[in-house]
Amino acid sequence: ICNICCNMLQRVRVCVCLCVDVDECVTMCSPPCAYGGSCMRWNVCLCRPGWTGDGCHTAVCELPCANGGRCVAPKTCQCPSDYSGPQCLTPLCSPPCVNGGRCVDINTCSCSDGWTGARCQRGEQIHTFSGLL
Known part of the structure; x- marks a missing residue:
């Protein structure tokens, strides 16, 4: 039986298995390469794009x-x-800013004109004065 793993390990192209223990070839990378990585030789993985590190377990x-x-x-x-x-x-505000307010820092709202309060929940009272003679 030709064992591709052993052929790659020994860098031969003929159909000959040079391993004494076939399981040894199956577990060349232990633990196995993750996220679609390929085992190139004993415990050396070639990782797919977006992954790195021993065994391809670290996201990039x-x-x-x-x-x-x-x-x-x-x-x-x-x-x-x-x-x-x-x-x-x-940053997130919890509860969220309302009435067009924007969350500008953790739990800190910047209110639109006419609104006030920690979450911009209160309308500002606009005082107008009639011209007095």
Whole structure:
């Protein structure tokens, strides 16, 4: 029986198995290369794009994850609960800003004209004075 793994290991192209133990060839990379990586020789993986490290277990994010986020898959950050977005750069307000307010920092809203309050929930009272003679 021709064992491709052994042929690659010995760099021969003829159909001969040079391994004493066939299982030894099957487990060349232990643990196996993850996420579609290929075992090139004993415990050396060739990783697919987006993955790196021993066994191809480490995701690569071209743009770094910020604010304590971590890269969990190619180009995918897992953000802490206070941030969102592709790089964890967008702060979150909980509860959210209302009435057109924007979340500008963790739990800090910037309110639109005419609104006030921690979440922009209160309308400003506009005092107008009639001209008095």
